[in-house]
Amino acid sequence: MCNNVPGLVARQRQLCQRYPEIMQVIGLGVSEWIAECQHQFRQHRWNCNTLERDQSLFGKLILHSSRESAFVYAISSAGVVYAITRACSQGDLKSCSCDPNKQGSAKDSKGSFDWGGCSDNIDYGIKFARAFVDSKERKGKDARALVNLHNNRAGRKAVKRFMKQECKCHGVSGSCTLRTCWLTMGDFRKTGNLLRRKYNGAIQVVMNQDGTGFTIANKRFNKPTTSDIVYFENSPDYCIRDRDSGSVGTAGRICNQTSRGMDSCEVLCCGRGYDTARITKLVKCECKFHWCCAVRCKDCLETVDVHTCKSPKGATWKDKT
Numbered sequence: 001m002c003n004n005v006p007g008l009v010a011r012q013r014q015l016c017q018r019y020p021e022i023m024q025v026i027g028l029g030v031s032e033w034i035a036e037c038q039h040q041f042r043q044h045r046w047n048c049n050t051l052e053r054d055q056s057l058f059g060k061l062i063l064h065s066s067r068e069s070a071f072v073y074a075i076s077s078a079g080v081v082y083a084i085t086r087a088c089s090q091g092d093l094k095s096c097s098c099d100p101n102k103q104g105s106a107k108d109s110k111g112s113f114d115w116g117g118c119s120d121n122i123d124y125g126i127k128f129a130r131a132f133v134d135s136k137e138r139k140g141k142d143a144r145a146l147v148n149l150h151n152n153r154a155g156r157k158a159v160k161r162f163m164k165q166e167c168k169c170h171g172v173s174g175s176c177t178l179r180t181c182w183l184t185m186g187d188f189r190k191t192g193n194l195l196r197r198k199y200n201g202a203i204q205v206v207m208n209q210d211g212t213g214f215t216i217a218n219k220r221f222n223k224p225t226t227s228d229i230v231y232f233e234n235s236p237d238y239c240i241r242d243r244d245s246g247s248v249g250t251a252g253r254i255c256n257q258t259s260r261g262m263d264s265c266e267v268l269c270c271g272r273g274y275d276t277a278r279i280t281k282l283v284k285c286e287c288k289f290h291w292c293c294a295v296r297c298k299d300c301l302e303t304v305d306v307h308t309c310k311s312p313k314g315a316t317w318k319d320k321t
Contacts, residue, residue, distance in 0.1 A: 001016070001023070002017045002023070005023070009135050009136050009139055009260075010130075011138075011320065012097070012132055012135045012136065012137035015128075015132050016104055016139070017243055019087065019093075019128075021061040021092070021093055021094065021309035022084060022087075022093060022095070022128065025083050025084055025087040025093065026080055026083060026084070026091065026317070028083055029079045029080050029082065029083025029084070030076070032079055032083065032188065033071050033075050033076050033078065033079025033080075033082075033147075034048065034115075035188065036075060036079070036188060036191075036192040037072065037075050037192070039183065039189075039192065040075075040184070040192050040193075040195075040196045040307030042263075043256075043262050043263035043268075044262050044263075044268075045237065045238040045239060045250050045262075045267075045270070046068050046235070046247070047109065047152040047191070047253075048068075048072075049248050051206075063248050063257070064233045064235075064244075064245055064246065065147060065232035065233050066232075066233050066235040066236075066245075067199060067202045067229075067231045067232065067235050068199075068229055068235060068246075069231065069246075070147070070151045070202055070229045070230060070231040071151075071195060071196075071198075071199045071202075071229060072156065073148050073151035073152055074114055074151045074154045074155035074158070074229055075152075075155060075191075075192065075195050075315070076133070076155065077129060077133050077151070077153070077164075078156060078158050078159045078191050078195065079155075079188075080125075080128075080133055081125040081126050081129045081159045081160075081185065082125070082159050082185065082188050083125075084096075084128050085121060085122050085123040085124065085125030085126075085159075085185060085307070086120070086185070088120070088121040088124055088125065088302070089118050089119075089120050089121065090240055096121055096124045097118075097121065097215035098117075098118035098119055098120075098121060099120065099123070099124075099183065100121075101123075102115040102119035102182065102183060106181075106194045107167070110179070110180075111178075112179075113167060113179035113180065113181045114178070114179070114180050114181070115144060115176075115181060116168075116180035116181065116182060116183065117166075117168075117180060117181075117182035118182060119183040119184070120163070120183055120184050120185050120277060121180040122159070122160055122183075122185065123166055125159075126156050126159075126160065126194070129156060130152075130156065130158070133152055134149055134152055135320075136283075137152070140213065141206075142211050142212065142215040143205075143207040143208060143211055143212065143213050143232075144207075146213060146214060146215060147205065147230055147232060150224070150230055151229055153226055153229065154195075154198065154227055154228060154229055155191075155195065155225065157226060158191045158194050158195050158198075158227070159185065159188075159191050159228050160314065161194065162167075162185060162186030162187075162190045162191060162194075162225075162261065163183050163184070163185060164183070164184060164185075164186055165181050165182070165183055166181065166182060166183075166184055167179045167180065167181040167182075168180050168181075169202075187210070195229070196227045198227070198228060199229055201217060201228070201229075202228070202229040202230065202231055203221060203224045203228055203229070203230050203231075204216070204218065204219075204230070204232070204234075205217055205224070205230045205231070205232060206230055206232070207232070207252055209262070214230070214232075216302045218298040228233050237270065239270035239272075240270075240312055249312075250268055250269060250270060250309045251272075251309055251310065251311040252308055252309060252311070253268055253269075253305050253308065253309045254306060254307065254308055255268040255269055255274055255289040255308070255309055256268075256307070257274075257276075257305075257307050262283050265307055266318040267307070268309060269309035269310060270309075272309060272311070272312060272313075273309075273310045274307045274308060274309050274310055275307070275308050275310060276305050276306070276307050277305070277306050277308070278303060278304070278305055278306075279303070279304060279306055280301050280302065280303045281285055281301070281302055281304065282300070282301060282302075283299075283300055283301075283302045284297040284298070284299065285297060285298050285299075285300035285302075286290035286300070287300045296303065296321060297315070
């Protein structure tokens, strides 16, 4: 299997051969982080879509070192951590299980408790993700590789930030004289939301003259922390199809005629205008609650107007090869 996965560097292929079951888990994680990425940018010109999927493990979403590329590195790294950690807790992997360090008794603000249940083994997920995902960037010694490694780490830290302690009370009438607690990851949507905010506040950096490092582009800003997202190049407008920038354009995208935000027809269609089509669809209607406990609805036909962005005039998209 490992020899048939294109795009792997030598270290990744070694890990694949040693832990083939983890590769299957990572494969599932890829679809999850792409779905989260597309959710976060669903109303924007760049909606985490691809020109075409290449044959590498993660696919080629974007080529330039833009703010969007930085987000992709962070969210994909986070997705690998999340998928592996979850698989450990579910008993799907031979190489890991629940967090072995969460045993015995401990204390928190509410008093003493016993570790029990299955604490998510986030440290294992982070360790393997770092070894696997970072391998490709560690081959390079230039500033671009350092930026990618920085954003990979920001993604891993985002998952760990939402680890939370859950407890179950034991005692007479459910009193909390005794508690059993465990650590669990938060919903991946929280990680996506955090990284989306990091994207909004991403810090632009510039390469050093010798190409071996990077510094902040604007000296008025503070040096980025390990949790921040950094990028090199300005983003294109993503209005038209352009292979060089990884843009699929916005032609054919559904826009919101009444919105004044990023999903509005004016903004999303880049001033090109939009087409309107009236369609009829089947929807649930006249829903009623019936005791106990069901909701029953009728099927109704609803006619709505759907607005889609026009193609550039002449339909000659900028499609570089």
